[in-house]
Amino acid sequence: MGKILIVDDSQMNREILADMLEEYEILEAENGKEAIAMLNERANDISLILLDMIMPEMDGLEVLEIMSKNSWIDDIPVIMISSEDSPVLTHTAYELGVTEFIRRPFDSLVVQKRCHNIIALYSKQKKLVDLFADQFYEREKNSRMMIDILAHIVEFRNNECGLHVKNVQNYTEILLKALSRMTDKYQLSEADISLICNAAALHDIGKISIPDEILNKPGRLTNEEYQIMKTHSAAGARMLSDLPFHEEEPIVKYSYAIARWHHERWDGRGYPDGLKGDEIPIAAQVVSLADVYDALTADRVYKKAYTHEKSMEMILNGECGTFNPMLLQCLEETQEEMRAVKEKGSGLNTNDEHEIKAFARELLKNDALYSSDRLLRKLEYERLKNRFFEKVTGSCSFEYSVSTRMLSFSENSAAVLGLPETIMDPHSDWRLAKFFGKDKLGAIISRIRGANVDEPVVMFYFHQFITTEDGKEINSFLLSDSHEAEVPENAKCFTYKLICLTTWTAEEPPSYTGVIGKLVPYGYTYGMLKGVDDIDFKGIL
């Protein structure tokens, strides 16, 4: 278990708190500065901070500011202990990410409970985020690997040293990050950047359609050869747009844009479409610049590598095409980073774990809420649908669950039958016994229990006889396998069919989990609509 850090300038207060929290390991700091020093050293060790507001050297609010700058506040909950009631301070503290307040004088039970609850909550959330991040990471890793393999095949044929794709991806990432710092114009989220970098791997996929003699020709290409070479961008895009599946996936859309337009020029003199300025999608603009930088700084069959300085000079002078001025500025700003990647390669894997976790946390926050909300609405809708169909078909439905031992009737059924909506332990319920007659109830149950997983549907007929004695209606029932019944004298007869589906677990051997059932009036057959006797239940489970 992690430790609790108590930050308070009064030794007495620290001691009292430490005594109240004797079941935890305690760290102490006398002021904000000491607390930050401890966080620097061992943030991972600390599972909760109790923070005083007014302290020498550095006060509580300053500690919070630093914690939120370093994102410590995302992982370490902070309880502020304060005798300050000022709403301004309280608001500021909450804005800076404080989890809870405890007012002085603090009560031992309150301190213990709050600390315990918050630690439990955070560790649960952390487990969830970790679990999610792990799974996400695994999936991401697999799909990245497939893209890498594909990109490598292209590269292999191209006789490139095998680093070209990785380099272009790395340069793309550096430039995109610089661009998103510089402007909001292109609305680049972390997820977009990650997608574009992945998609960048496929920028030259169209080259597999170029004959070997042209692709790997050591000397200058003739004009005719060059025209053929230029078809690789449109060809690559066509391969992607002809995909019979996944065409709506963002990664496919980005890959398409990059493959097709990474040889366009800002001044409109590129190919294949002669797009100009920001008509060229930003993903393609960035990959284009990354591609040029890598082509210049690496050896090729037709040329030796230029130095970083020479390459920069050539790009900025416009010797290798024209680019978005903002991107050129990004290139200049990040040139040391670019040079470092060129010289050392880099942490190849663009998405580090931190990013994935942040992403996972976001997803968890929004998507979980979204989907549970959606689920609720769907449930509401299902209930409405059921109510409606029951009303129009005049039928009654019920379900029974073994695990809760609860029989529940739909709203309509309960009203029609004059029974409560839920009944616990129906086998021994007196209301049901009174309604059907005790022996009938037993018979119903034993018929249902006669079902098995291969024959999960049980059906039989129910005849209701109504006789009138002294102006009072008396009900009686007859269970039968036939839809015909001998009707007692002076009685009115109504016939229903009870159809039950028993439900079973998926394990071997399956065990019985409950019943869903419907009581329908017998005797409807209207042309193309089948009567209840003709329903085929094969394969329903």
Place this chain on the structure above:
Amino acid sequence: MTLKEFYESIGSDFNAALMRMGNSEKMLDKFVKKFPNDKTAEELFRSLGEKDYQLAFRMAHTLKGVCANLGLDNLQKASSDLTEALRNEVAENTPELAEIVKTEYEKVISALGNLD
């Protein structure tokens, strides 16, 4: 004098103080007995003497918090008033309020001398 008698003698609520310590008389006893060794009051009076009002504010604030936790009600009230007098700019009645803190502090200390 028992702990309960001590609290009564300084006009404070023994039961409330005890409850905050999780009803542990031992714990309350331990911390109350540590109170005379706590340097906060001493620092408060010294900083007032040196007219270091910023430090005095912090010390008065800390004293108020400690007294609140130990349930030394009168001293807590007095140091709370002094804290407010020192908060933004020094109020005129600061010397009188400081005197009250001193008197209440000495009452607590002398009563503690009689504690078993």
